[in-house]
Amino acid sequence: xxxxxxxxxxxxxxxxxxxxxxxxxxxxxxxxxxINEKGGRETLSLLQEQGGRGLFVAAxxxxxxxxxxxxxxxxxxxxxxxxxxxxxxxxxxxxxxxDLSEAEWDRCMAVTLRGVWLSMKYQLPLIxxxxxxxxxxxxxxxxxxxxxxxxxxSAAKGGVISLSKTVAVEYAKRGIRVNTVCPGGIxxxxxxxxxxxxxxxxxxxxxxxxxxxxxxxxxxxDAVIYLxxxxxxxxxxxxxxxxxxxxxxxxxxxx
Ligand SMILES: NC(=O)c1ccc[n+]([C@@H]2O[C@H](COP(=O)([O-])OP(=O)(O)OC[C@H]3O[C@@H](n4cnc5c(N)ncnc54)[C@H](O)[C@@H]3O)[C@@H](O)[C@H]2O)c1
Numbered sequence: 001x002x003x004x005x006x007x008x009x010x011x012x013x014x015x016x017x018x019x020x021x022x023x024x025x026x027x028x029x030x031x032x033x034x035i036n037e038k039g040g041r042e043t044l045s046l047l048q049e050q051g052g053r054g055l056f057v058a059a060x061x062x063x064x065x066x067x068x069x070x071x072x073x074x075x076x077x078x079x080x081x082x083x084x085x086x087x088x089x090x091x092x093x094x095x096x097x098x099d100l101s102e103a104e105w106d107r108c109m110a111v112t113l114r115g116v117w118l119s120m121k122y123q124l125p126l127i128x129x130x131x132x133x134x135x136x137x138x139x140x141x142x143x144x145x146x147x148x149x150x151x152x153x154s155a156a157k158g159g160v161i162s163l164s165k166t167v168a169v170e171y172a173k174r175g176i177r178v179n180t181v182c183p184g185g186i187x188x189x190x191x192x193x194x195x196x197x198x199x200x201x202x203x204x205x206x207x208x209x210x211x212x213x214x215x216x217x218x219x220x221x222d223a224v225i226y227l228x229x230x231x232x233x234x235x236x237x238x239x240x241x242x243x244x245x246x247x248x249x250x251x252x253x254x255x
Contacts, residue, residue: 001229002027005078005130007070009061009119010088012039014188015138017046018217019085022225024052029078033059033070034088061088061115071122081126082133083228086119089138091190092152105152112156113163120167124176132175134228137164138220139180141243157182161239168237177236179227184243187214207254210245 006023010016012034023030024047032047034040037058044056057073059066074081090111092104116137127133142150143157161180168178185191185205191214195202206212223242226232241247 004082006083007031015217016087018221022221029053062111080130084135087138094149097151108152113159134177165237180239184246185214210249
């Protein structure tokens with residue numbers, strides 16, 4: 001990835017930050033976009049401490065003007081774009097489908113699904129003009145199965161998976177591969193917040209993973225880097241599950 005340009009939407013913390021640092025280790029210059037200016041600037045400092053080149057742009061992935069600004073600044077600073085991870089997402093409260101408000105549904109969809117579409121809409125022309133590349137959208141195992149009390153988030157992540165497959169087909173002959181990663185639980189700030197609020201859930205959450213633990217953000221980032229790299233040159237429209245064995249276990253017998 002030497003001399004190539006990468007962009008991480010939601011690069012200010014967790015998996016996004018780990019992905020920024022992993023792109024930089026591969027030699028890419030990295031644009032960090034995040035709604036949280038403090039987190040985004042911290043990631044930029046970490047990137048520069050490890051000798052990388054980068055740029056931070058404050059942006060809400062659910063806002064069209066902000067997304068267009070990210071692309072404009074990427075182009076004016078680096079003149080190209082090759083690799084993207086659309087990683088930002090916004091959940092909704094844990095509620096029965098009938099209790100979830102219309103506003104909560106709309107807020108989740110605006111970032112988690114529409115934001116990924118908006119991002120690709122403005123990223124694809126620059127990637128194509130740069131000679132091609134790859135996009136990895138971060139979905140979730142919640143998008144592959146029913147997750148009780150998570151109707152908006154699960155539907156949005158399921159939408160990200162099918163949207164990515166559609167764009168993969170549209171761009172397959174235009175030099176851009178599009179894939180998703182579907183993580184299980186990640187040891188990130190978002191998960192930490194949830195487990196601090198409901199400590200009684202910790203053992204259950206760990207145990208749904210056959211491996212009995214959460215992913216480190218770097219383990220998900222590595223999957224993103226692989227799907228962007230030339231090693232994945234014939235892979236497009238794929239959803240790569242990175243879940244420590246959530247989906248393969250039957251839950252009948254505890255080991
Ligand atoms: N944490 C988990 O257990 C888990 C499990 C499965 C999938 N995922 C998915 O993995 C991705 C990363 O999750 P994480 O837990 O590492 O995240 P995180 O909460 O640690 O960090 C997310 C980053 O995105 C930024 N962000 C949030 N809304 C944004 C917006 N509208 N515009 C721009 N930036 C925004 C945040 O400021 C933050 O820097 C998300 O797509 C999430 O849905 C997470």
